[in-house]
Amino acid sequence: MKRIGLVDTTFARVDMASLAEKEIREGYGDVRIIRRTVPGVKDLPVECKILLDEGCDIVMAFGMPGKKEIDKVCAHEASLGIIEAQLMTNKHIIEVFVHEDEAENEKELYQICRDRAVKHARNAMSLLFNPEALRRRAGSGRRQGGEDVGGVHE
Amino acid sequence: MKRIGLVDTTFARVDMASLAEKEIREGYGDVRIIRRTVPGVKDLPVECKILLDEGCDIVMAFGMPGKKEIDKVCAHEASLGIIEAQLMTNKHIIEVFVHEDEAENEKELYQICRDRAVKHARNAMSLLFNPEALRRRAGSGRRQGGEDVGGVHE
Amino acid sequence: MKRIGLVDTTFARVDMASLAEKEIREGYGDVRIIRRTVPGVKDLPVECKILLDEGCDIVMAFGMPGKKEIDKVCAHEASLGIIEAQLMTNKHIIEVFVHEDEAENEKELYQICRDRAVKHARNAMSLLFNPEALRRRAGSGRRQGGEDVGGVHE
Amino acid sequence: MKRIGLVDTTFARVDMASLAEKEIREGYGDVRIIRRTVPGVKDLPVECKILLDEGCDIVMAFGMPGKKEIDKVCAHEASLGIIEAQLMTNKHIIEVFVHEDEAENEKELYQICRDRAVKHARNAMSLLFNPEALRRRAGSGRRQGGEDVGGVHE
């Protein structure tokens, strides 16, 4: 049975991991989900790496960087750590970050979070169970958090 | 007995590590606290890593980047090193940085420092002793250094 | 037989990997091509590293960063990870990124993608089979995605 | 006998390593000092690492980034490498960088260099021989290259 780690933060304002967990449970019954919560995005890389070293096959990392310049820097640092953690383990961590200033109000913020969390949950499952599904969508302008933009052809 | 490392700097203007130590000693009697001081934030990563390699279960890193542009760059470099040190040890380092320009005066600066140091001390203890406490707060908009902003729901 | 990995994304809007695959198949019959698709550019580094660790001799990584500032940051993070993956494996990853804002319209976007994908496919093959071909072009102002600018001599 | 490495550059305009060496020799007779010079700040990380791997207990790295934007980027890259070298060796490298544009004239430039080199030499010696001296100064607003700014208390 595949093991999927979901790591989120207390800093974020939307419970994205639960949205992803629901999507995974409904679509892929035969998996084990392990959840962890850390304070902020900079605490995500090591927690994801711990889960991968403990046997998770893939991890999703959920975060919501704030509106300040320093928040952008923190997100950048976290992303670099998440990439490094993957290179150290040869496993994927699907980063699901929603920047608070992507939305103009709380309703929109929630919608972006739900769309991105759900679609990336499907991406994570495709990487594990059905890589061919991703292959068929190569270069087709897929987006998480909003509508796809489509491919450009000759 | 769990070992907690507290590493701070002579550069900072507030003794945040002592505020955290007090919080930990009052709430979690059965721990051993090891303190170290380095000159500036860029000296924090290796000192934290040394403590983790010597057996600390978690480390808190306290720093106060100054107001100049170069200070922001130093903080960014330190943060990247702190993340890397965690990935090399598979243990958490809770970064407690207060930027000097977050406050408009010294009184406010002290208040931010106290709030952030104390709350992150609790976060560090939760990671060690009570991860479920963090899990219950997932996506709930917690802040250290100021008031929580709260979660956003459907 | 040499093994060449081609990794692309569902985020990109042009199927660059297929353009590169066609170029390679037509010019270098005796190779084995392995293709993989990941969601976005930040998922490329680990997928490339996995392929290299599994025996690929070289990998090409195709991505199309979007127009937003955050997209530029993601591309930067991906590039750093791609460089690190090479240092960990001592093999080349040829990065083929086309920034969506390099072009003024979709037709131009496709042309840039095709030119860059095809020329970099030749570069990758030269690194594998004919390094002397690259040596002869040292310092000669070659460009991928547009016209060469030429060398400057005494 | 403790071994202290001092690495500087031909690019810098002030011989800071000699100022630090003088401070160390006068205050701490029983040490062995090893000096090395490299072209620029980006050559410092590996030279410091070589010295640490060869048995130095601590290294000081002296550099003077120029006034141009590219010089700032070089200094940033060097600093990241210096932090990484420390994490790879579990030893301290005290970075002593003076940016040429910190001073308005050559006299001031020299004064900043002397103050920073001498104070950081003392910091390096404290890390080796007297960490308690640093502990007593935690959070007290110490500065190298200018006057201390002092601590902020409740």
Add this chain to the structure above:
Amino acid sequence: MKRIGLVDTTFARVDMASLAEKEIREGYGDVRIIRRTVPGVKDLPVECKILLDEGCDIVMAFGMPGKKEIDKVCAHEASLGIIEAQLMTNKHIIEVFVHEDEAENEKELYQICRDRAVKHARNAMSLLFNPEALRRRAGSGRRQGGEDVGGVHE
């Protein structure tokens, strides 16, 4: 016999490696020079590391970042990779980058390239054969690509 690697790109507009090779051959007969060419600056780090792992004692990396903002980012990424490659091998890589916008015309561009390539070739040889020559120039304001600016004394 010492082995010196020279790695350059097809992207650059001046054949700097040949200028450095000429300087080395004329001044230091008893060395073996190995040359490699890669497409762009981001391909330099791994090629340099391969050469160092294969026995080169030092490597020079030549590149010419273009005028666009993205070119600056690529150069930054390459530089970070070059520093990391050095830390992984404990050997020096002398980076010889000339930014295309350092010069106002092609004649000046060539002059900067020649000056920087030749002086850094001497630096590389000094690191290998005569480190004392660098030591004597510590803090003396040496420049590659233009005139020295000189030291500042008390």
